[in-house]
Amino acid sequence: MNKTKSKIVGVAKEVLSEKTISVVEEHRDDIKTSTQSEYAKAKYSRKNEKQKLIFTSGRDLLQFNIVVRPYILRKHRIKSNFELDILLYLFPIQYFTRRDFKVLPTVNEGYHLNTLIDLNYIEVVVHHHSGANSNLYGLTDRAKKIVKEYYEYLSGEKTVNPSSYTNPFADNEANKVDGLRQKLLNKLTRQTKTQPSLFRKSLYDF
Numbered sequence: 001m002n003k004t005k006s007k008i009v010g011v012a013k014e015v016l017s018e019k020t021i022s023v024v025e026e027h028r029d030d031i032k033t034s035t036q037s038e039y040a041k042a043k044y045s046r047k048n049e050k051q052k053l054i055f056t057s058g059r060d061l062l063q064f065n066i067v068v069r070p071y072i073l074r075k076h077r078i079k080s081n082f083e084l085d086i087l088l089y090l091f092p093i094q095y096f097t098r099r100d101f102k103v104l105p106t107v108n109e110g111y112h113l114n115t116l117i118d119l120n121y122i123e124v125v126v127h128h129h130s131g132a133n134s135n136l137y138g139l140t141d142r143a144k145k146i147v148k149e150y151y152e153y154l155s156g157e158k159t160v161n162p163s164s165y166t167n168p169f170a171d172n173e174a175n176k177v178d179g180l181r182q183k184l185l186n187k188l189t190r191q192t193k194t195q196p197s198l199f200r201k202s203l204y205d206f
Contacts, residue, residue, distance in 0.1 A: 006030060012055035024053070031055050061154055067184040068153045071160065074168035076146050082109050084146070087121060087139065091147040095125060095138050113137070159189040 006025040008016070010033035016024075024031060029051040069084070078084055086104060090096065101113050116122040121143040128134035139147075152158040160167055169178040169185065 004028065007032070009033065010055065015055075027051065029053060064184065064188050065154060067181045067188070068150065070181060071153065071168065071185065072146060072150050075149075075166060076142075078146070080109075082106075082111065083116075083119070083121070084150070086111065086116065087143050087147050088150070090122075090139055091144065095136050097136065098133050101137070153188075156188065156192040159192055160185045 006028045008021060008024060008031045012031045012033060013021070016031075031053045033055050069081070072078070073081070073084060086106065089104065090101075093100065098113055106112065113122065117124075120140055122137050123140045124135050125138040126136035128136075149158065153160070167182075168174070169182040174182075
């Protein structure tokens with residue numbers, strides 16, 4: 001039995017590259033979006049010799065993290081991934097004490113609360129008369145901006161101007177890897193314009 005023409009439907013048609021689509025069409029296979037486990041199991045039958053590939057949309061928030069994270073690190077001159085991880089953990093909490101901060105495995109990495117204060121990531125929000133252990137702390141405006149931009153770039157709310165003087169992947173110190181990162185950022189920018197359904201106008205209300 002000869003296979004009929006390939007069918008690629010739904011979000012899959014928007015997400016897959018032209019090369020991938022051409023290979024699927026060459027094999028005359030189908031790609032369908034489905035959440036039904038029964039369909040996923042029935043990939044092949046004698047009645048229909050086509051290979052049925054299941055495409056599950058969503059779960060793509062971190063797809064471009066491989067390039068957004070180093071962009072944020074370079075743009076805001078953050079020394080390590082660990083610094084950013086601390087900010088991402090503290091941002092939703094908003095206000096915390098020294099005891100709250102000590103639950104984080106920061107000491108072995110060389111980061112104490114005072115270290116983050118010196119780096120202008122954390123500030124004292126309320127001074128308590130009984131001492132530092134009773135103070136309330138919060139992220140600085142700089143730290144909040146870093147976290148907000150991180151989420152905004154991941155969700156496609158903000159895009160990077162490749163020729164902007166603030167783009168660290170296009171400055172005089174950029175290397176070959178930065179060039180590849182810039183291509184991925186350009187792809188992210190294109191997708192926000194050509195495939196707006198894949199991105200959110202607002203990931204969070206900051």
